[in-house]
Amino acid sequence: MPRFALKVEYHGSPFAGWQRQADQPSVQGAIEVALARLESGPHTIAAAGRTDAGVHARGQVCHCDLQKSWTPFRLSEALNYHLKPQPVAITACAEVPEEWHARFSATERRYLYRLLPRRAPLTMEAGQVWKVPAPLDVAAMQEAAKHLVGRHDFTTFRSTMCQAQSPIKTLDEISFEVVDTGAGAEVQARFRARSFLHNQVRSLIGTLERVGAGAWSPEEVKTALEARDRAACGPVAPPQGLYLMGVGYPEPVFD
Structure with missing residues (x-):
């Protein structure tokens, strides 16, 4: 199961924060929905940090595990297509070792x-x-x-x-x-x-x-x-x- 790191940019105004919410829009939720359109889920992604409602990001980092062996370019392009029109963009993508973690590996x-x-x-x-x-x-x-x-x-x-x-x-x-x-x-x-x-x-x-x-x-x-x-x-x-x-x-x- 390949693991991918995603660099994420977003405008925080429409969201209740990074973390998935049951009844409010979130950045995590938006990306997980986009992932589900590429591969059947459920998908759970982990981020380097949980930003609050209204906070923006130029360089948030998260990781996801997928079944298919995507090329990083194709994965980022596909996610950006399915994220539209929300103000969220995947600006970089890379395959990483399975033990790599967006939060716990960060320094x-x-x-x-x-x-x-x-x-x-x-x-x-x-x-x-x-x-x-x-x-x-x-x-x-x-x-x-x-x-x-x-x-x-x-x-x-x-x-x-x-x-x-x-x-x-x-x-x-x-x-x-x-x-x-x-x-x-x-x-x-x-x-x-x-x-x-x-x-x-x-x-x-x-x-x-x-x-x-x-x-x-x-x-x-x-x-x-x-x-x-x-x-x-x-x-x-x-x-x-x-x-x-x-x-x-x-x-x-x-x-």
Whole structure:
């Protein structure tokens, strides 16, 4: 039974998240339905990470087991045909060893969060960025982020619904870049770690936005982290600015 890795891009707005839902649309459900049109099912796919409702992906990775020995090109083309018109695309496909696992073989996840300081309503970027009302002090946000990089107890920045066994995680990178777009000077925040807690990135960026807006000092982020108390967290950022950009593995999966 050949196993295939799929690199998946999707716009999260129409979905209740990655994970299959009994009564709501999901990205996992959409791909499994497409697979069932190629080979009789049921099909169950596993992903590198479960994104929440409204969260997007450029580089989600999942794997599936099939009966037929497809070529990766034909499989990706067939899936993309059956996924239409939903905003989901298979952008790469590769056959992998049967012991390879999209989640458990992964060594890092990379996320992007987009903030757009702008007073005017969004048109082209609606549903794709977090619109904030005033310019952000990116230098102050980067200073605050220094307190968060490294191995910490992230209880403050963890959803109360998180099922992880431990709140201790190692955050390898938080970096900021200001990108001049036609819509305005967009602030892009990048996060990299082996794994993340539920709602961790949105909790972190919501707190860091408060620093950029001048409502918090960088030192208050350190205090919030050390409190190990969810009540010390700033507001949780909305999902539409968040993108799963890529997943790392010990060996390259896609050419």
